[in-house]
Structures are given as C-alpha cells and as structure tokens.
Amino acid sequence: MSQPFDFALVVDDDPDIALAARLALRELFARVETLTAPDELATVLKKDSPDVILLDLNFERGATDGSEGLEQLGRIMKLDPDAAVVIITAHGAVSVAVEAIKRGASDFVAKPWGNERLAATVRSAAALRRTRIEARLERERSTEIGQSSAETPLLGKSDAMSRVRQLIERAAPTDANVLILGENGTGKEIVAREIHRLSRRAGKPMVAIDLGATSESLFESELFGHMKGAFTGASSDRLGRLKAADHSTLFLDEIGNLPLHLQPKLLTALEQRQVVPVGANKAVPIDVRVVAATNLSAEKLSDENRFRQDLLFRLNTIEIHLPALRARREDIPVLLEHYLSQYARKYDKPVRELGGDALDLLVNYDWPGNVRALRHAAERAVILADGDSYRIEDFPLPSRPDAPSLQLLGGNLNLDQLEKQMIERALRMHHFNISLAASELGLSRGALYRRMEKHGL
Numbered sequence: 447m448s449q450p451f452d453f454a455l456v457v458d459d460d461p462d463i464a465l466a467a468r469l470a471l472r473e474l475f476a477r478v479e480t481l482t483a484p485d486e487l488a489t490v491l492k493k494d495s496p497d498v499i500l501l502d503l504n505f506e507r508g509a510t511d512g513s514e515g516l517e518q519l520g521r522i523m524k525l526d527p528d529a530a531v532v533i534i535t536a537h538g539a540v541s542v543a544v545e546a547i548k549r550g551a552s553d554f555v556a557k558p559w560g561n562e563r564l565a566a567t568v569r570s571a572a573a574l575r576r577t578r579i580e581a582r583l584e585r586e587r588s589t590e591i592g593q594s595s596a597e598t599p600l601l602g603k604s605d606a607m608s609r610v611r612q613l614i615e616r617a618a619p620t621d622a623n624v625l626i627l628g629e630n631g632t633g634k635e636i637v638a639r640e641i642h643r644l645s646r647r648a649g650k651p652m653v654a655i656d657l658g659a660t661s662e663s664l665f666e667s668e669l670f671g672h673m674k675g676a677f678t679g680a681s682s683d684r685l686g687r688l689k690a691a692d693h694s695t696l697f698l699d700e701i702g703n704l705p706l707h708l709q710p711k712l713l714t715a716l717e718q719r720q721v722v723p724v725g726a727n728k729a730v731p732i733d734v735r736v737v738a739a740t741n742l743s744a745e746k747l748s749d750e751n752r753f754r755q756d757l758l759f760r761l762n763t764i765e766i767h768l769p770a771l772r773a774r775r776e777d778i779p780v781l782l783e784h785y786l787s788q789y790a791r792k793y794d795k796p797v798r799e800l801g802g803d804a805l806d807l808l809v810n811y812d813w814p815g816n817v818r819a820l821r822h823a824a825e826r827a828v829i830l831a832d833g834d835s836y837r838i839e840d841f842p843l844p845s846r847p848d849a850p851s852l853q854l855l856g857g858n859l860n861l862d863q864l865e866k867q868m869i870e871r872a873l874r875m876h877h878f879n880i881s882l883a884a885s886e887l888g889l890s891r892g893a894l895y896r897r898m899e900k901h902g903l
C-alpha cells in the first residue's frame with residue numbers, strides 16, 4: 447500500500463490512545479510511531495521530521511490544565527516552525543485547545559474520537575504543513591533570482607524614465623497585469639519590484655521565475671507544480687510558482703521563452719484563477735497578479751507563431767516600454783555616480799572624481815548591455831583605478847585594447863566557434879560568475895545558459 451504521507455508521531459502516555467491512533471492513521475502514513483513520554487520529543491525531532499505530531503496536553507497524573515503540553519508545543523514550534531501539531535484534548539477542554547492553536551497548533555481532536563474525523567483532521571494538518579514548506583522553498587528559490595536588484599532604487603531623470611515612473615505609480619495599485627518590454631539590462635526586474643512594492647500585495651514577497659534560465663523539461667512543473675509520482679524524479683509534491691505567488695505578485699521574466707505548447711495552460715490558469723498541478727486531477731485556486739517581462743520587440747511578440755495573442759492580451763493590460771540606455775543618455779551620469787560610490791563603499795576605496803573627458807566618452811558610448819553593463823563597468827573601474835580620478839582606461843569598453851579581437855581569437859572566422867570562444871573568454875574573465883559573464887557579452891543569464899548548453903560548456 448502506498449500512503450500519501452510518510453511519518454506521524456503520536457505523543458500520548460495512554461497506551462490505548464496510542465494504539466487507537468496507530469490503527470486510525472495507518473492508511474495515511476507509512477510509519478506511525480508513538481512516544482509515551484514527551485521528553486524524548488526533542489531527540490526525535492532533531493533527526494526526523496514528522497508530517498504530523500499528535501500531541502496530548504496532559505501527562506502528569508491528574509493534570510488537566512494542559513500547561514505541560516503547551517510547553518511541549520512551544521518547544522516543537524521552536525525546533526520546527528513548519529510543524530503540524532494536532533492536539534488531543536479531553537472532551538470539553540476547548541479553551542486549552544484554543545490556546546494551543548494560538549501558539550501554533552494546526553487543529554485539535556477531542557477524546558474519544560471517531561476514526562474518520564481523526565483521519566480527516568490529521569490529513570489536513572499534514573497537507574497544510576507540506577504546502578507551507580513548499581511555499582517557503584519556492585519563495586527562497588525565487589528570491590535568489592532577484593538578489594542583485596532587490597534593493598536598488600530605480601534611477602534616472604530623463605523624460606523617458608519620468609514617464610516610466612508615472613506609469614508604474616498609476617499601474618501598481620490597480621492589480622492589472624503589466625508587461626514590461628526592453629532590451630537586456632534595461633531594468634525590467636527593478637520595475638517589476640517597484641510595481642510590487644507600490645501595490646496592495648506588497649505585504650507578501652514577490653515570487654519570480656526566470657523563464658530564460660529554466661530548462662525546458664521543467665517549465666511545466668516549475669510554473670504549475672506537480673504531484674508526487676507524476677513523472678520520473680517527482681519524488682514529492684511540488685507547489686509551483688503560480689501557487690507560491692498566491693495573494694502576491696508573480697514576476698514572469700523572459701516570458702518570450704515560454705514554449706508555445708504551455709501558453710494555453712498559463713492562459714487558462716490566469717483566466718480561471720486556478721492551476722492544475724502536473725499529475726493532479728483537481729484544480730487549486732490562485733489569486734495572483736502577473737508582471738511579465740521580455741526582451742523581444744513588440745513586433746516579435748505579436749507573431750502568432752511565437753506567442754499566442756490571447757495570452758499576450760491577458761498579460762499586457764498595461765505595457766511599459768523601457769528604452770535602451772543609449773536612448774536616454776541623460777541618465778548615464780546619474781547611474782555612474784550612484785554605482786561608482788556604491789562600489790567605492792563596498793570595496794572600501796576612495797571616492798574618485800570622474801573627469802570630464804572620461805565622462806563624455808562614457809555618455810557617448812552605446813552601452814549594448816545597458817544599465818547592467820554600466821554597473822559592472824563601474825565595479826571594475828572602482829577596483830582598477832589608482833589615480834586621483836577615474837580614467838577611461840579603468841572602464842572595460844570594447845574599443846579598448848583588451849577587448850577581444852580577431853587576432854586574439856586566432857583568426858578564426860567560423861561564427862559558431864567564435865561564439866564559443868567569446869563565451870569561454872567571458873566566463874574565465876569573470877571567474878565563471880554567470881551574471882557578470884552574461885553582462886560582458888550583452889546577454890541575459892538565460893540566453894548565456896542556453897548558449898553554454900549548446901556549446902557543451
């Protein structure tokens with residue numbers, strides 16, 4: 447028999463109750479173990495993690511106030527904040543049970559219990575624990591994506607950026623879906639974070655998924671979740687980002703990479719406000735605001751062979767176009783000043799002046815990698831500079847002698863080979879830091895990952 451859960455722990459000093467619980471729960475749990483004395487609880491919890499703990503509140507002879515059990519409950523919640531604890535109470539001791547729930551217990555059952563009632567209560571508590579853990583893991587995974595832009599303010603005083611800011615302020619509180627268009631490195635993720643920060647959903651963390659860095663075989667389960675056993679390797683249930691973003695904002699980065707065959711499924715989920723995890727036969731309700739971003743042009747996105755137009759209309763209720771940095775050169779000095787002083791602080795370097803000539807060259811440079819490349823250029827300059835002021839040589843711009851040239855690449859003119867060599871070079875130069883290498887190459891992390899895969903790197 448394959449039970450849906452692994453391990454239930456019953457903590458009760460009455461052997462009859464422990465036996466009755468074991469019998470009632472054996473179809474739900476592969477293992478049901480009992481402890482008759484609560485002091486062994488900590489030892490068990492340090493090496494094992496029960497899906498559910500059934501906890502009696504009174505152990506000492508004649509005790510009825512539940513204080514001993516409440517203390518144990520506190521210890522359990524400290525050791526495992528996701529623990530699912532179901533309290534066993536004597537009939538009528540509701541006030542103690544209510545206190546236990548305030549302190550983190552999931553539910554309670556009164557003795558004597560009906561087996562069906564007990565199984566239903568315990569099942570819901572174990573399922574709730576699973577959902578909580580999954581949600582936390584999803585949040586942890588997705589916050590990794592945006593670490594670098596998480597605390598960066600949206601800078602820029604060009605007219606174009608003022609318009610972007612205005613749009614953000616108007617769109618953010620409305621809950622409308624937003625589509626952000628712009629080249630790589632123009633700040634799409636910062637804009638998404640800003641929309642979330644100014645929205646009614648700001649109390650919960652934004653959940654992000656980079657569809658450019660997700661391997662194709664995982665798209666479906668990353669987005670929609672899966673049930674244990676749905677496919678080889680699905681060793682436990684997984685919640686999926688759409689559900690993890692419940693009551694919050696989901697940032698779908700590089701939406702242009704979503705395969706055509708999954709686009710209808712995303713559309714249905716958004717229209718019906720529910721998802722069906724892979725391998726499940728029941729839909730799960732979701733309440734999600736979607737902010738999507740792409741580096742594809744509006745023209746490419748409106749190509750039906752690439753992107754379903756009905757999905758596009760779901761996503762682009764409000765469209766924000768982030769212009770390339772070369773189209774708003776007035777922002778370059780502000781950004782340089784911000785990042786040069788930020789990195790000077792980080793690396794404990796003196797604040798140097800950025801001389802007029804160097805600044806002119808930087809303002810006139812086209813920045814194909816946009817703000818991301820400017821940020822990395824500023825970081826390098828802070829590390830390399832040694833005079834009183836920054837010189838243009840301190841900034842790694844491709845027209846400089848250390849830029850890759852055909853000569854350095856051995857005169858090879860095969861495009862594929864050149865691409866591979868450039869990628870290897872960028873990776874080595876940045877000690878295999880994918881973000882830095884991607885920015886050096888003017889690519890998104892996702893695009894770099896795909897090319898690395900293609901070249902077997």
Ligand SMILES: Nc1ncnc2c1ncn2[C@@H]1O[C@H](COP(=O)(O)OP(=O)(O)OP(=O)(O)O)[C@@H](O)[C@H]1O
Nearest residue numbers: 595598600601630631632633634635636817818890
């Ligand atoms: N207006 C801005 N003000 C300050 N920093 C910015 C701005 N725009 C972009 N940046 C910085 O540039 C880097 C790239 O920004 P972000 O990741 O938001 O770009 P993106 O358009 O989402 O890139 P990609 O398409 O490659 O995912 C980040 O480090 C971010 O902090």
